Amino acid sequence: MITTKNNGPVEVLEGVVIRFVGDSGDGMQLTGTQFSDTSAMFGNDIATFPNYPAEIRAPQGSLYGVSGFQVHIGSVEVSTPGDDLDLLVAMNPAGLKTNLHAVKPGHTIIVDTDSFTKKNLEKAKYESNPLEDGSLDNYSVIEVAMTSLTKEALKDVVGLDNKSITRSKNMFALGMVYWMYHREKDYTIDFFNKKFKNKPLIIEANTKVLNAGYFFAETLELIPNSYTISPAKMEKGTYRIIMGNAATAWGLLAAAEKSGLELFLGSYPITPATDILHELVKHKHFGVKAFQAEDEIAGISSAIGASFAGDLAVTTTSGPGLALKGEALGLAMMIELPLVVVNVQRGGPSTGLPTKTEQSDLLQAMYGRNGESPVVVIAASTPANCFNYAFEAAKLALEHMTPVILLTDGYIANGSAPWKVISVKDMPEIKTNKVTEYSENWHPYDRHEDTLARDWAVPGTPGFEHRVGGLEKDSITGNVSYVPENHEKMTHLRAEKIKRVQNYIPNLKTEFATEGDLLVVGWGGTYGSLHSAVKQFNEDGNKKVGLAHFNYINPLPKNTEEVLRKFKKIIVCELNSGQFVNVLKMNFKNLDIYQHNKVQGLPFANSELIDQFKQLVK
Amino acid sequence: MITTKNNGPVEVLEGVVIRFVGDSGDGMQLTGTQFSDTSAMFGNDIATFPNYPAEIRAPQGSLYGVSGFQVHIGSVEVSTPGDDLDLLVAMNPAGLKTNLHAVKPGHTIIVDTDSFTKKNLEKAKYESNPLEDGSLDNYSVIEVAMTSLTKEALKDVVGLDNKSITRSKNMFALGMVYWMYHREKDYTIDFFNKKFKNKPLIIEANTKVLNAGYFFAETLELIPNSYTISPAKMEKGTYRIIMGNAATAWGLLAAAEKSGLELFLGSYPITPATDILHELVKHKHFGVKAFQAEDEIAGISSAIGASFAGDLAVTTTSGPGLALKGEALGLAMMIELPLVVVNVQRGGPSTGLPTKTEQSDLLQAMYGRNGESPVVVIAASTPANCFNYAFEAAKLALEHMTPVILLTDGYIANGSAPWKVISVKDMPEIKTNKVTEYSENWHPYDRHEDTLARDWAVPGTPGFEHRVGGLEKDSITGNVSYVPENHEKMTHLRAEKIKRVQNYIPNLKTEFATEGDLLVVGWGGTYGSLHSAVKQFNEDGNKKVGLAHFNYINPLPKNTEEVLRKFKKIIVCELNSGQFVNVLKMNFKNLDIYQHNKVQGLPFANSELIDQFKQLVK
Amino acid sequence: METTAEKKYTFKDFQSDQEVRWCPGCDDYVILRSMQKALPEMGVKKEDVVFISGIGCSSRFPYYMNTYGMHSIHGRAPGIATGTKLANPDLSVWVMTGDGDSMAIGGNHFIHVLRRNIDLNIVMFNNEIYGLTKGQFSPTSLVGQKTKSSPYGNTQPPFLPGELALGAKARFFARIGGNNPKDMTRILIEAHKFKGTSLIEVLQNCVIFNDGCYTQYTDKVVKEDKQIYLEHGKPMIFGKNKDKGLVLNGLKLEVVTIGENGITEKDILVHDAKEKDPTMHQMLVRLEYPLATGVIRSFNDVTLEERENALTEQVKANSKFTKTDDLFFSGETYEVK
């Protein structure tokens, strides 16, 4: 989204949204990453979102083969990759066709005219050439023969094959955009030098083309509808750009180090969760045991076994995989072992829309098991705080001896943003329930008064030999018990144990308003969209609207009811058909609750949210 | 429960509750069945409940090896196997020890004194002999040396081995009870003649012992605290005693015949659902294809495959198995194929209490899948109406092209009661959505306006060749579609299709009162307990209390809200920690809802319910 | 058994209207084309053909066939196909699956369908990688193989699909290179003819994530010297100039050269695919030089549906029940008047 002071096109902007689109082979992801990294270095706040085709390598020029990368850079806090585009860079007709709708009227489009061949136009299902038929009249289109210009720029680099030449045209585009937004080229050139250390030719080529694009823009004095974006006022410190999935992996690494445990991951690949596995397998230097299992059930089973043996045990998956883990998760809950289950939500149901985002696994996380089997459920809300909530999931699992489900989604998992790097020593302590010194009449199901957690007596520790299992067990000895009253007692204990987690999690905070006519409620990955929408809504001088965004879902923060009752109306916004709203209805009577739901595999758009708010506060 | 006009012990009773208990080897199940069948023949209404030990063959005389069978016979409608006992027949000390608590003070206990040996008393963990230490003073204990008397009775039956002799002592007990309650012996003697056709010795022995017991009681003029129970006023017709699981199996057989389809069952054994498989494998004569799969996932997968090919497809399981089927169930929902999933609930979570009853899989049935994946959920409420709801599940699945989950539980699945046999021709029609004649521009996802069901075009039918799958699909062609709006449209269509089932199910009816101070709400297998409790509560001259018992859970009956709003207070009684109550809260605002929950693996007791009601209506 | 088609089809009849979306150069195209060519030869009606797949690049297959098909969920195709075949034995049911789909998450259904010997055909696209999820090691990836999920090299020793299948009692097993449409087409037809579960392992090259994993065997140049194409009743001879053969030495298969030290064609083993005892078939499956391709095992055995149908007929013959009413009103009923 664009937070212009007003909507005039030639104002100084606090932010711009740029999208690079082209063929899977055109290197759009690289181009986008370079632009966002450079901007971050420059001090802008950024948010990015990649958009791959579902197919591995779709045919060149096809509509479904378009790959895109969106960057939102701002001089003020940026909380989403943005909705409407200030600049679209389209390397081919298919890219233009599939992305034009997102460009703000009157704003800029850069196209590689060389790619607008008859063949490519057909592949993009264009009857006529949009560059000629006037269909782009209300945009400012910059037509550049990038391919030829790239060839030209490289004509006297000897020994360079044609493939490498055409493949570097994305750098021409990047060069242009760098000039238009007053970015430095250095960072990217350094990058070439590192990345292609042993390929001097490629370094030379890319550098040449980048410069060519840059100077080309300069000579043409290409001016976008927006000038430079000054650095954002961001907290002092060391930053890095991080993707949500990597942040999740790193949060788990930090938790393992903090708790003095070894990290065990049992996982089976599934989009969009696989990158967490990809990240953790790299870190054998930290003694991480990342085990790729034969299926999801073996993934969680191995994690349960590792937890039984005293590791910080994790299993990662996405919706369909969580469904398969339900029974085993019930076992972990029953034997009260610490376990972190990360579910990166995707478009459902069934195989659904694997590469798209959604929030439709919340009730599955709550109830997707047989019997009364409560577990802790929390959700991360930004790419960067995936780090914090992964850490928190581990902390809660270990300190309360319970499985914890961490919900993220494809949107924040694949999105990236600046992360203020934190040292592990500055993270909160984690006190496990491990026992080492056996003392008489210890029992496996003795509980700590405060948390109701039981001891963690792991194999290898003398004296504590004991058996656990999925059958109901005596509330103290842990032996199998069919006694009716004991079963009821255990059922209540297991519920109460989760309830008590309330005493260890922060209270719910509202933003923008603590009372008033309307409270916007969200949870998980929609934070960015909701935050910027509510912010804008309030700035536009409407009635005050508050935002309460939940990261803790089961149990809910202690003060939840209190917070909710301070507002006349509540609107719960979710990327599903309404799941968290049901959790609230189960828990709190007589609230005046409305809901806004979107199930398109896409994040919320600013405009749609604001329309909703308007309807509720006239 | 006993519905005495008043509580005096020597009144003529409308019903009695008798429990036979002994070693797994003592034939208590047979004894109980004989008594209940005989009583049914005599015209009593009955309800029975067996209680096996969890172990296959527990050591003789051990406490956990006790096997019991409870019979409730009445001259008025009987809706549960009853709570407190009028008569306990205990074949050994362990049986007495584990069942005494259930006997109504002042009522009768028959024991086999021969079994009260030192060894058996120890095994039953008795410090002293209860027959001597006065601990049975406020019961009328009838001490009979059954074993000796049995031996005596058989002394001149030549060629009979000792094992057979002692094993027939249960018939001595049965004989006594027959006399006490004025039952005919004939039915049981016929039974011997059929059952042991080729073992004349056994027939002779059992008959002799049965008579011996009968005459023994006669000569001693053993009088229980209750006289004969006159026939119940039951609807005219042909009856048989049926167990819930068998009724479920038969309901499916009826549905297959009625719909003209072949019945396919894909299942993996699990307590307490396995008897449905056991029943259906018998019926190859009806062309039933009962496939025992390698696991639950293969069970439901094979059923999906059979449904795709045009069979009436069913999968049966219990809690942990349902958890495993979640992902595949989502596929069936996504490709919109008819499928019946029977879940016989048991004590959870995890392996829990496999042989005990519970209602804790309701929310799993609703939400135990990834993404937004609504299916129809219904529940049977008595052993006999398992037949009707199994039939209904098949009808709804076939007519609405959707998976339907039928919830029963261990209590009604193993319980038995008289079933008024109905001829298939008197069952409602079932119209499938099968298509045979291909016509131009047919599409796999065209829908019927009324139900929104799609056509069922099965392989082998020319012209309709098409592909289905778990990825989101175009709302008409069924081709894979990543279009955002289409995904939202399909999500809504799938939800609306289930909602529309409301138009094809009966309205919710209340019993005892249609408005007033308190409405008792229940669902599924607790009907018997709730019905008799509310009945008695009203009879006891309290404020009028209504009962609304749900068999349809998703969607809820159309008039649900209307019915609920007619009462000032609502109490939802469930054998879980409160699940259906949450479904109501999600759906209806501002109801004054209370709840009564029991999680002991046991059904409700009359008394506990009535206490609850009392508290709410003073 | 499916009734044969009067109408003669061409491969076009089996092409669906869906754009094929595999990577350019992927062997999956070869399998698709071979199947579309084989089907008309089988003389089965289009409407009687069903393709059921799980999830994976390979599992996109059904979308491209103009027959009945289901793109189901990961690993479950064998279970689903079992239900489809039991429900309607007249159908020609094909399971299209990948090495991960069939032997990772689907491993249990895979071994059980083979054990039961129901009349299905399974085509396994073995590219020794998880393609759709962009390149993690699979149960057939080699030790040391570097993939996205094994950056330092895979530590899990692989299955040999044929070895696992025979251990699970497979009656029919064939292996063929993904770049060999001619023989592939023949084998698909043989698999169709075979009554019982037939498994075809295609050595399928994934140009993106595991390119060249089979070149040592399948490369046009070395192919004839590195592979032996087995045919029932034919001697086990291979090599560009058909001069190499296999002989048995104790319990080991040895390569000999015909003509050299007195070896004549008569000394060469003759392939018996129909033998019940799988010992030789297992040895062939494990052979590394030459790599055995073609139909390695094809043992005729009773199928599950034959057993089931026989029982059903027998029970029907001896039962007094024809309608459910017969059952409902039988035995221990009583009248309330």
Place this chain on the structure above:
Amino acid sequence: METTAEKKYTFKDFQSDQEVRWCPGCDDYVILRSMQKALPEMGVKKEDVVFISGIGCSSRFPYYMNTYGMHSIHGRAPGIATGTKLANPDLSVWVMTGDGDSMAIGGNHFIHVLRRNIDLNIVMFNNEIYGLTKGQFSPTSLVGQKTKSSPYGNTQPPFLPGELALGAKARFFARIGGNNPKDMTRILIEAHKFKGTSLIEVLQNCVIFNDGCYTQYTDKVVKEDKQIYLEHGKPMIFGKNKDKGLVLNGLKLEVVTIGENGITEKDILVHDAKEKDPTMHQMLVRLEYPLATGVIRSFNDVTLEERENALTEQVKANSKFTKTDDLFFSGETYEVK
């Protein structure tokens, strides 16, 4: 590897306080007792021993052992045990499972644990029936077997556990009668010593639902004539009066009588359990007369944890990261001032 115990245990040390609840006469008692006798011989510390089971009569086993144990869920014990062993390689981890638990619902984990060769011991109680659920046919039940779920006879051909295991690359496989505690104890100890996944199939009689299914082999009277007890390096001789032996005829094993037509002990095959090539082991597993018992295969191979540890050491040696901070602050960071 687990450190050895100073303290000498007796079988009593391994008995838990729980009443054993199997049916009187069940072979499970024999296995329990054999295990309790074998453990003291292994010289492993009590606290280092872990028993993990699934669900079934057999899976009640851990409750009766005074060690660490988990009675988990149906079929998943191999997966759980894998995690336990990877988390702490010093533990002696035992999977106690039934024919249904391991090869029906647990089939996938069963074949994969064998493939990976992690150092676990698996004891399969094969009674060819589902005991705990009161008698349905299992993946090892015979065709025609009448059970609660196959009243007209089972139509699904069985797995041969050893055949399936070897197909899944099992390095160690042993088979023993459920009524033979002496040899069972020895085999348990051998399995423990073996580095890698060891599988022991116990021919376990279920007195209630499948009584006598093995009497033809295990009955005291016929035992020695119907079984051959294999030992590495020893000739394959059996029979009451040790006069029968096995020889190879082509690819078939034949029974010969020593002394008859010129056969001497030298002609008898010598058992090589350590051979890498499984051909002979597979033939032995399939042999019906005599039934092969004892350790049939025991091939030493690298274990998964050895490969994993080696890699980890190597990576640690070459990595600049020791603490997570090193990673967090490495590479592309930038300062906001």
